[in-house]
Amino acid sequence: LVHETTDGKTSGLITETEAYIGIDDPACHTFQGRNSERVRSMYLDGGHAYVYLIYGMHWCFNVVTMDQNSPEAVLIRAVRPLEGIDLMFHRRHLADTKNLTDGPGKLCEAFGINRSCDGLDLTMGQLYIQAAPRYVSDEEVEVTGRIGITSSGDAAHWPLRFLLLDRTSD
DNA sequence: TTCATGATTGAC
């Protein structure tokens, strides 16, 4: 994940994601075809950003994945900081290298992602995602239920959270 | 128009 702003460039390796699979997913904002102002960008083609405010104070960054008829997205839940770490510290008001980008709200603050990024085309601009630095096998990815889903029945246990297992290398 | 709540975080 890369974000280039006037303040500088921040980048990081995406290490945790969750899938939200559209109108049949009770935990998805577009469940049953809901189409409010908030989810407008989820109805864009794949490759656009869906950024929304949660709990009145934290931004969450998603990548829209399908097409205008299938409002689905992937939530970026955590990254491993690579470039612009000083800038991340500054934005997060932290001095400690811990907890910099290990949460969906935290990484948005560290990367300067907010409402102005909602609906952006990730394929041609200052906010984009590059290919992984190397191939990642299935054995390196842990799959679990999604975090923080409390009012969507068994959808909380659907295997839609993906974590890159820790490695001391890269 | 009113009201409860959430794809979270950080402080006790």
Next chain:
DNA sequence: TCAATCATGAAA
């Protein structure tokens, strides 16, 4: 364990 804080969605 609990408050911060506001757009959304459902109820009225």
